[in-house]
Amino acid sequence: RYALSRWFEKKHEASRWLYLGSVEKLLFLIKDFSIGASDCVILLDDNESKDELPADYTKCVQGRVSQLASADLHGITDVVVATDHSFTDIEISTLMKIRASGAGVFDFTAFYEQYQSKVPVVHLKHGWFVEGGGFYLLQNKIGLKIKRIIDIFLSTISILLLSPLLLIIGIIVKMDSSGPVFYTQLRVGLNGKCFYIYKIRTMDDNAESEGASWAEEDDPRITRVGRFLRKTRIDELPQLLNVLKGDMSFIGPRPERSEFIKKLVNEIPYYDLRHLVLPGISGWAQVMYPYGSSVEDSREKLEYDLYYIKNYSLLLDFAILMKTLRIMLWQRGR
Numbered sequence: 001r002y003a004l005s006r007w008f009e010k011k012h013e014a015s016r017w018l019y020l021g022s023v024e025k026l027l028f029l030i031k032d033f034s035i036g037a038s039d040c041v042i043l044l045d046d047n048e049s050k051d052e053l054p055a056d057y058t059k060c061v062q063g064r065v066s067q068l069a070s071a072d073l074h075g076i077t078d079v080v081v082a083t084d085h086s087f088t089d090i091e092i093s094t095l096m097k098i099r100a101s102g103a104g105v106f107d108f109t110a111f112y113e114q115y116q117s118k119v120p121v122v123h124l125k126h127g128w129f130v131e132g133g134g135f136y137l138l139q140n141k142i143g144l145k146i147k148r149i150i151d152i153f154l155s156t157i158s159i160l161l162l163s164p165l166l167l168i169i170g171i172i173v174k175m176d177s178s179g180p181v182f183y184t185q186l187r188v189g190l191n192g193k194c195f196y197i198y199k200i201r202t203m204d205d206n207a208e209s210e211g212a213s214w215a216e217e218d219d220p221r222i223t224r225v226g227r228f229l230r231k232t233r234i235d236e237l238p239q240l241l242n243v244l245k246g247d248m249s250f251i252g253p254r255p256e257r258s259e260f261i262k263k264l265v266n267e268i269p270y271y272d273l274r275h276l277v278l279p280g281i282s283g284w285a286q287v288m289y290p291y292g293s294s295v296e297d298s299r300e301k302l303e304y305d306l307y308y309i310k311n312y313s314l315l316l317d318f319a320i321l322m323k324t325l326r327i328m329l330w331q332r333g334r
Contacts, residue, residue: 202226
């Protein structure tokens, strides 16, 4: 591990990025990737001003995208194409030479998928869902059946093994605060169909007397036992019944409350796409992003959900399962 980490560090130190496109998308990259100014060669679109960039990065601007063929491109290791500029034959030849030298050439969306394992929904091109690759699970009936068989098998075994634990937890919850041990909540699932999700109660019985709201950090409505159950994700265990019934899968986008869906669909592009697959007890967004309680958090989580739907595989499901177990053991939930 030490040798590999040193190798990756040296590889990162030797990298030299070429960016082609708008200032807006470049600022997005700088924020999410922490790309050092000394590692960049920047060519902006014709109507862009470098004055909007941080001071260190303005020094890296060598001109316009149309000046690609005359720029200093020695030692380029990665190219990010974030422009609608129509490349000439000479410019395409220049990009081909860079790629032939071993450099990666990515469009903006593909670069994010490759290095951040998410899809930047705010900057997706029109028609991305129609024209892009991936999403093979949606048309793979055999893959869907295999996933369902695994869900039925694992949920049945888990319910049988965890029944004594759920009984003990139920007694503790009842002793800790008044109210029912379990509760149901309406969520939106596959193809926008609503269903009732099962959970162990972690809040006061009258927590939503004033209406539905996202849970906040250190939310006073959460009970003492409920705080532990949330951190370990134990409160989600009754959803094994949802998996057995077919409302949910073990792995998939977390189902959102129907009260929030209308707002999120109106404010976040492509939000409806997360309803193309069964929702899950855990998902790529849950293991890659902390608990969210705002529209901005929901947008960030959607980016991970779309990555999962687009790049689904059994190996990815297994990786999510392992990350989920780690979160449960280290009590990183909320």
